[in-house]
Amino acid sequence: MSDAKFHLYYWPGLPGRGEFVRLVLEEAGADWVDVGLLPESQGGGARAMMEALGQGAVPAYAPPVLKVGDLEIAQAPNICSYLGERFGLVPPDEAARLHARQFQLTVADVVAEAHDTHHPIAVMKTYEEQKEPAKAHAEVFRTQRIPKYLGYFERVLKANTRGGGRYLIGSDFSYPELGLFQIVEGLLYAFPNAMRRIASQVPGVMALRERIAERPRIAAYKSSKRAQPFNPKGIFRHYAELDEPNAMK
Amino acid sequence: MSDAKFHLYYWPGLPGRGEFVRLVLEEAGADWVDVGLLPESQGGGARAMMEALGQGAVPAYAPPVLKVGDLEIAQAPNICSYLGERFGLVPPDEAARLHARQFQLTVADVVAEAHDTHHPIAVMKTYEEQKEPAKAHAEVFRTQRIPKYLGYFERVLKANTRGGGRYLIGSDFSYPELGLFQIVEGLLYAFPNAMRRIASQVPGVMALRERIAERPRIAAYKSSKRAQPFNPKGIFRHYAELDEPNAMK
Structure with a gap:
């Protein structure tokens, strides 16, 4: 220990x-x-x-x-x-803390749904054993769920007038922004083609992702050996057949 | 208003x-x-x-x-x-509050998985449009996931020696027990045959469910018109084909 x-x-x-x-x-x-x-x-x-x-x-x-x-x-x-x-990564008032927890829970909901795109039937079986339902689930996730979830966070950024469209809570960074950053990173890894299409609909969310990536401690961590990259054993997985065709080609 | x-x-x-x-x-x-x-x-x-x-x-x-x-x-x-x-339905110390939140989140995970048994592919489509993958998902849920989740709460009850096997936290009732009660109710409604089999493996959980049902305010609410029964529009749904055969027959 x-x-x-x-x-x-x-x-x-x-x-x-x-x-x-x-x-x-x-x-x-x-x-x-x-x-x-x-x-x-x-x-x-x-x-x-x-x-x-x-x-x-x-x-x-x-x-x-x-x-x-x-x-x-x-x-x-x-x-x-x-x-x-x-650690003071959220304002100390009750409303801010409750809203931060609320956002963190919605981030967790996205994670669970992203996992189910490749494991829609049985968590203990392999992806290869559930490829067909995975394909159907992933299509719904790409076309409806990602836009709905990220569109929700876009609305939160806009509705928080004190934050000028830049912050989820109040007028400064708070910890759920790390969670939102991480799901965007995961979605970009898993569904690059779908995200190319969706990104233009959620400019506030994508800009927030850039700002979090540039925070000195996050940038240092992400470029360190401690940070483990996304890969096909994880929750966010890239299988070309679960993404959509590349519209840019 | x-x-x-x-x-x-x-x-x-x-x-x-x-x-x-x-x-x-x-x-x-x-x-x-x-x-x-x-x-x-x-x-x-x-x-x-x-x-x-x-x-x-x-x-x-x-x-x-x-x-x-x-x-x-x-x-x-x-x-x-x-x-x-x-409302003081949990001890005021930090550890009790954090563990209560932890339990409530695991309750929420059960709810999400119970929903996915009848909607494994697309939340916006009907059950009838995803009956086959639902059947496969429900089998995994009945045989592996329900025993694992309820077995977990059974372990929590046993590990909490201060509670004598009766309480999730400390030596008295706390609010996550209402959540555990409600998921057991939902599972009994949705999967009566599977639950007949599983109940004997989780006697502590089933006894907790009885105690919660007998709490005066919960009993009064559940017998009032305000309480809305489980039904096939809800999250916990009973479809005979998603349950297992009745081993008692």
């Missing part, structure tokens, strides 16, 4: 739901360690991660799990909100 | 995600009104509900929405936690 203050337990090898927590820890400049990425000799790896799930006084259903001293909590949106509030 | 203190905006005609909020409001003895159930002449019905979604300073992606004075918040787990904390 390292002596870092925050221990994140999540699958090594993919961004996944853990990445939403990692981004908040990085933006906060927290003293943290990614247990799944430690060598097994230091208590790391997938095994330590799975063992952590069942051992606490309050079991977690699934990773990510965050340990802070004696406290052990699960559910990515819950962890993000805990950290965001603790 | 009624002069009640809490206004819930949710689809009339089904328990749905709104029911998780309704149960917390009822258990709290809150002064609340279900706007969707008011006549249109009093600003009620589905139309008032949909209009509420877009009009606030902070738009909601989907119902349920709760209005309290100037505050307007969305996402059922977020609303339940707000109310549960406000």
Whole structure:
């Protein structure tokens, strides 16, 4: 066990739901360690991660799990909100905190739906065993759900007049913007052709994504070895047959 | 607009995600009104509900929405936690609050998966248009996912030694137990045969369900006209072909 203050337990090898927590820890400049990425000799790896799930006084259903001293909590949106509030990455008033949690939950809904595009039937089976329903599900996701979700966040940016169209909450950055950034990154990886079409409909969301990518701590993290790229084992996956044809060709 | 203190905006005609909020409001003895159930002449019905979604300073992606004075918040787990904390339906310490939110989010995950059993491909299409993938998805849900989810809550009850196997948190009732109650109710309605088999594996969860049903305010609400029964327009739906054969016959 390292002596870092925050221990994140999540699958090594993919961004996944853990990445939403990692981004908040990085933006906060927290003293943290990614247990799944430690060598097994230091208590790391997938095994330590799975063992952590069942051992606490309050079991977690699934990773990510965050340990802070004696406290052990699960559910990515819950962890993000805990950290965001603790590190002042959201205004301290009740309405701002509740709206930040609301946005983080809608981000989580997008993640769940993005996962189901390649696993619409059975989470424990492979993509190859559910390719046909995946194709049908992905089409609905690309044509209806992505525009609806990102269009929603575009409306939130516009409706927040104090933020001049740049912020989800108030007149400054807040932690759910990291989550919105990460789902846009994931959608760009998984559905590049669909996103080329959709991006022009949500200019505020795409501009927010650029601003988050340029935040010094996020940029440093994303270019570090600690950041694990999207890949076909993750939640956001690129299968050409689930995307639409490239209209630019 | 009624002069009640809490206004819930949710689809009339089904328990749905709104029911998780309704149960917390009822258990709290809150002064609340279900706007969707008011006549249109009093600003009620589905139309008032949909209009509420877009009009606030902070738009909601989907119902349920709760209005309290100037505050307007969305996402059922977020609303339940707000109310549960406000009305003292969870201990005031940070760990208890975070674990309650964690449980409420896992309840919400069950709700989303239960919905997808009859709509695995496209939320906007009918069940009849996706019956075959629904059958495959429901089988996985019945045989793997329900036992895993309810087995998780059974472990939580056992691990909470202070609660003697009776409580999710500490040594008394807390609001996520209302959510766990409601998913068990929904699963019993949707998959009666599967649940007959699974119930014996999760005696703690089934006993908790009985205790919640007997809480005076919950019993009064559930036997009132305000409570809307499960039905084939809702999230938890009973289609005989999605359940398993009755092993008792």
